[in-house]
Amino acid sequence: MTIEVEWRDYDVIVVGSGGAGSAAADAAAAEGARVLVVSKDPIACSDTKISEGNATVRGTVSDADTEQELSDNLRVSGADLPLPALTAAYAKDSRPAYDWYRAHGLRPKINRDRQGPFARPLAKGGHTVARSVGHKNAGVAFSHAAWDAVVEGAQIDYLEDAWFLDLAVAGAENGAPGRVAGGLVYHAATGTLVAVRASAVVMASGGLNTLYFPKTDTMRGNTGDGYAAAARAGADLVDMEQVQFLPFCLTAPASYEGLLVGEPSTASFLGVLRDRHGKVILDGVYLRTRAECSAAIMRAVADGRGTDGGGAYLDLTANARLPRSGKGFMRYLQTSMPSAYRTARQALSKPAVRCEESWEVRPAAHYTMGGIRVDATGASVGGPGDGTAAAGLSGLFAAGQAMGGVFGANRLGSTALTENVVFGLRAGRGAADHARAHPHSAGDDAFHPLIAAATAQFGHGGDQAPALLKLELQRAAWDHIGPARTADSLNRMDAVIDDLADRAGRAAVPDYALWNQAFIEWVELRSLLDVARAVTAAARERDASVGGHVRLDRPQVSILAQPYSTVVRGQTGNGGVLRVQAVRARRPRMPAMRLLAMRLKDAWRKTQAKALCLLPPALLDPILDRRYRAILGPGDAAPAVSPGGPAAAVADAAE
Amino acid sequence: MKIDIVTTRNGVRETVAYDYRPRQDGERPMILDVLLQAQATALPDLAFRYGCRARNCGVCTVDVNGRPRIACRARVRAGDRIEPMATLPVLADLVVRRDGIARQLQGRTTADHRDPDLNEEAPEAYHDLTACIECYACLDGCPMHARNFADDAADAALPDAATGYRWGNPFSLLKLQRLRLDPCVTEDGRQAALDAAIDLGLDACVGCKGCKCGVGIDLKGGVVGELLAAAGDRLSGDGASAD
Numbered sequence: 001m002t003i004e005v006e007w008r009d010y011d012v013i014v015v016g017s018g019g020a021g022s023a024a025a026d027a028a029a030a031e032g033a034r035v036l037v038v039s040k041d042p043i044a045c046s047d048t049k050i051s052e053g054n055a056t057v058r059g060t061v062s063d064a065d066t067e068q069e070l071s072d073n074l075r076v077s078g079a080d081l082p083l084p085a086l087t088a089a090y091a092k093d094s095r096p097a098y099d100w101y102r103a104h105g106l107r108p109k110i111n112r113d114r115q116g117p118f119a120r121p122l123a124k125g126g127h128t129v130a131r132s133v134g135h136k137n138a139g140v141a142f143s144h145a146a147w148d149a150v151v152e153g154a155q156i157d158y159l160e161d162a163w164f165l166d167l168a169v170a171g172a173e174n175g176a177p178g179r180v181a182g183g184l185v186y187h188a189a190t191g192t193l194v195a196v197r198a199s200a201v202v203m204a205s206g207g208l209n210t211l212y213f214p215k216t217d218t219m220r221g222n223t224g225d226g227y228a229a230a231a232r233a234g235a236d237l238v239d240m241e242q243v244q245f246l247p248f249c250l251t252a253p254a255s256y257e258g259l260l261v262g263e264p265s266t267a268s269f270l271g272v273l274r275d276r277h278g279k280v281i282l283d284g285v286y287l288r289t290r291a292e293c294s295a296a297i298m299r300a301v302a303d304g305r306g307t308d309g310g311g312a313y314l315d316l317t318a319n320a321r322l323p324r325s326g327k328g329f330m331r332y333l334q335t336s337m338p339s340a341y342r343t344a345r346q347a348l349s350k351p352a353v354r355c356e357e358s359w360e361v362r363p364a365a366h367y368t369m370g371g372i373r374v375d376a377t378g379a380s381v382g383g384p385g386d387g388t389a390a391a392g393l394s395g396l397f398a399a400g401q402a403m404g405g406v407f408g409a410n411r412l413g414s415t416a417l418t419e420n421v422v423f424g425l426r427a428g429r430g431a432a433d434h435a436r437a438h439p440h441s442a443g444d445d446a447f448h449p450l451i452a453a454a455t456a457q458f459g460h461g462g463d464q465a466p467a468l469l470k471l472e473l474q475r476a477a478w479d480h481i482g483p484a485r486t487a488d489s490l491n492r493m494d495a496v497i498d499d500l501a502d503r504a505g506r507a508a509v510p511d512y513a514l515w516n517q518a519f520i521e522w523v524e525l526r527s528l529l530d531v532a533r534a535v536t537a538a539a540r541e542r543d544a545s546v547g548g549h550v551r552l553d554r555p556q557v558s559i560l561a562q563p564y565s566t567v568v569r570g571q572t573g574n575g576g577v578l579r580v581q582a583v584r585a586r587r588p589r590m591p592a593m594r595l596l597a598m599r600l601k602d603a604w605r606k607t608q609a610k611a612l613c614l615l616p617p618a619l620l621d622p623i624l625d626r627r628y629r630a631i632l633g634p635g636d637a638a639p640a641v642s643p644g645g646p647a648a649a650v651a652d653a654a655e
Numbered sequence: 656m657k658i659d660i661v662t663t664r665n666g667v668r669e670t671v672a673y674d675y676r677p678r679q680d681g682e683r684p685m686i687l688d689v690l691l692q693a694q695a696t697a698l699p700d701l702a703f704r705y706g707c708r709a710r711n712c713g714v715c716t717v718d719v720n721g722r723p724r725i726a727c728r729a730r731v732r733a734g735d736r737i738e739p740m741a742t743l744p745v746l747a748d749l750v751v752r753r754d755g756i757a758r759q760l761q762g763r764t765t766a767d768h769r770d771p772d773l774n775e776e777a778p779e780a781y782h783d784l785t786a787c788i789e790c791y792a793c794l795d796g797c798p799m800h801a802r803n804f805a806d807d808a809a810d811a812a813l814p815d816a817a818t819g820y821r822w823g824n825p826f827s828l829l830k831l832q833r834l835r836l837d838p839c840v841t842e843d844g845r846q847a848a849l850d851a852a853i854d855l856g857l858d859a860c861v862g863c864k865g866c867k868c869g870v871g872i873d874l875k876g877g878v879v880g881e882l883l884a885a886a887g888d889r890l891s892g893d894g895a896s897a898d
């Protein structure tokens with residue numbers, strides 16, 4: 001069968017239309033570039049949209065929240081894996097990034113004393129300063145801004161229902177990456193292949209969490225398409241073993257599996273994690289990072305002390321039980337993460353929702369810290385150490401979850417909605433600059449094999465359904481490269497990948513061009529298999545536990561050890577099959593005095609938290625009551641109408 | 656549990672009687688549970704949109720027994736019939752072409768009108784509107800949106816989807832009214848938003864019994880009523896919205 005091919009010319013292609021993609025497109029268009037946004041989901045229907053809507057804005061509460069402080073917070077929590085150049089860029093641009101959302105209609109409450117937004121009063125785990133700004137309607141409010149940025153000015157062309165298949169690359173030889181000539185796109189809504197000539201491509205296509213579906217709380221579209229296309233084109237990926245699993249997600253009922261019901265901070269002052277026998281496996285939960293909580297749960301599960309649903313119990317009852325402060329706690333729980341609490345209210349029993357019983361929770365994939373290896377302009381880099389753009393894939397840029405290197409081993413709460421615009425704007429500008437410097441297309445030759453390969457899939461005969469292979473891969477990925485890993489499990493994953501790749505070669509795809517779901521499933525299966533290869537290779541190279549990478553058969557990495565990141569290099573062999581190789585890139589260690597100061601501050605907070613729990617209830621209750629009053633303020637109630645709220649008129653699940 | 660799923664492949668429409676197997680006793684599955692199970696068993700190539708499974712992303716809307724429902728958070732009963740949204744053209748199975756809606760706003764809501772001072776608080780009514788998840792349930796029964804398909808019903812497969820529909824809908828009106836409530840938009844910007852609403856066919860709202868929102872926003876009072884009041888006598892006479 002022949003599918004029609006449409007050729008188009010642009011300066012910059014942006015893959016994805018969430019916070020990162022919309023910011024990149026806006027920035028590139030502002031530089032005068034001709035921009036095409038390619039989005040498989042409708043514009044702005046992304047993880048940005050479904051997030052809790054908290055953004056990190058440095059200096060919201062005090063001028064003492066310096067760039068150094070925020071940059072160090074990211075590096076300490078990321079176990080020194082983050083690149084200092086990237087964390088510095090993040091700290092420098094956090095306010096301008098936030099103001100980009102505001103310029104497109106995000107409207108927070110204003111603190112007149114500081115001429116800016118209010119931060120939520122409690123610092124989220126791992127932040128040493130309160131700097132997380134919350135918003136009415138959570139991520140949906142951010143998505144309106146992203147949507148407006150792409151649609152409103154009519155400066156940006158976009159295709160939705162469009163799957164980015166591959167980067168066209170010219171001039172790659174002797175193992176060195178070449179330069180971007182454009183990309184090939186399947187536009188399902190018109191049933192055409194769109195061959196887009198462009199000298200720069202920004203990958204802003206999200207993460208890989210759908211590798212673990214349904215044990216994830218993020219968008220279905222996170223099938224790692226950007227990582228896979230980059231690796232197939234010869235670009236480096238970094239820290240791919242680092243997948244963040246949120247600790248407090250549901251195990252049941254089935255329709256809610258994997259959905260988020262809380263964060264370490266919402267466990268509040270007295271929340272603890274317990275194993276199936278009721279024994280405490282983690283205390284001071286509200287001061288822990290997501291990675292610490294997830295690791296504690298998975299270790300209990302591995303020891304046979306997990307719950308029936310393969311998780312642990314999040315016990316918030318001590319917070320709720322106190323006669324006075326208990327009411328404050330419930331109000332805090334309901335208002336600090338409204339959509340998470342709404343999920344809990346729909347899915348859990350009434351006593352559990354009132355926090356008279358524990359919640360059964362299990363980690364679920366939430367964010368990919370690793371990604372395309374870039375510098376502070378978002379440009380693909382290669383080579384040893386921090387890498388250089390000269391050794392990267394020329395013309396490839398990345399932002400948002402698609403890029404790696406800024407969060408290292410752990411991402412702190414509320415940092416993603418800032419990161420995606422900090423680097424979205426940088427990558428968009430970088431791509432526009434690159435296109436200006438390379439105005440001529442690198443040639444059409446690079447497209448022909450890609451077009452031939454995609455065309456061959458339409459009407460491909462075989463006995464395998466790609467959608468079912470995807471399900472097999474998702475089950476295996478949770479078991480073998482999920483929140484707990486061993487040397488054995490990694491070997492088993494290799495075998496699963498080889499088997500599924502072989503069967504993917506026998507995929508049955510009908511021959512019609514308009515919205516061919518089997519073709520779409522095959523495309524996403526191919527992406528997921530490629531990212532599974534990258535995660536497995538990186539996980540093997542990382543031979544100790546650190547952050548989101550938990551090796552049950554190896555110790556925690558020593559803080560005295562020389563930090564390194566894993567770098568996965570892709571090479572596409574015969575038949576388009578990706579081969580990956582993992583190496584190490586050294587990272588600088590944070591100066592000992594700064595690290596010590598941070599750790600002391602953290603230890604002091606944890607000691608205070610412990611001491612608090614030892615007080616008798618009669619003394620504790622009024623102290624906590626005052627704290628909740630300070631946290632909540634007078635009028636901090638949930639918005640009257642919100643997605644999925646009780647006023648919902650059409651969908652009626654939450655009766 | 657027998658559920659009818661209407662499929663369309665390569666233009667051929669048929670009804671598949673799918674037998675949902677409950678995962679626990681007395682389970683009342685969501686629409687999406689049925690679709691996911693069908694895809695994992697009898698219909699591996701079934702095409703349907705979904706995203707967050709938590710009624711935040713707005714992409715999974717389908718019709719059940721002729722009414723729009725958000726698939727991840729609306730339950731089905733035995734005998735229900737799941738179809739693509741009747742208000743937009745079908746691409747495959749339960750997938751409809753959505754982009755003709757958003758595209759009609761391209762160039763109509765430009766950022767040039769923004770006031771540079773961002774430290775202004777929006778009124779509560781503004782936040783009521785940013786609750787919209789763009790599920791398009793509000794297209795159901797909308798006489799303004801129906802105009803797009805009225806002229807040439809036989810050839811209404813994909814009218815103007817690639818460039819944006821000529822006539823508006825409650826979602827587009829909401830986006831415009833949101834601009835009018837934004838304290839950082841200038842008076843000119845507000846006026847342009849009202850002009851756009853009138854040009855999209857606001858006159859169709861006169862005397863309409865009102866639209867229904869998928870997440871409970873008061874569209875009739877908070878959007879349509881406000882715009883009608885602002886338009887005032889500009890809607891009298893039928894010339895206001897003609898090309």
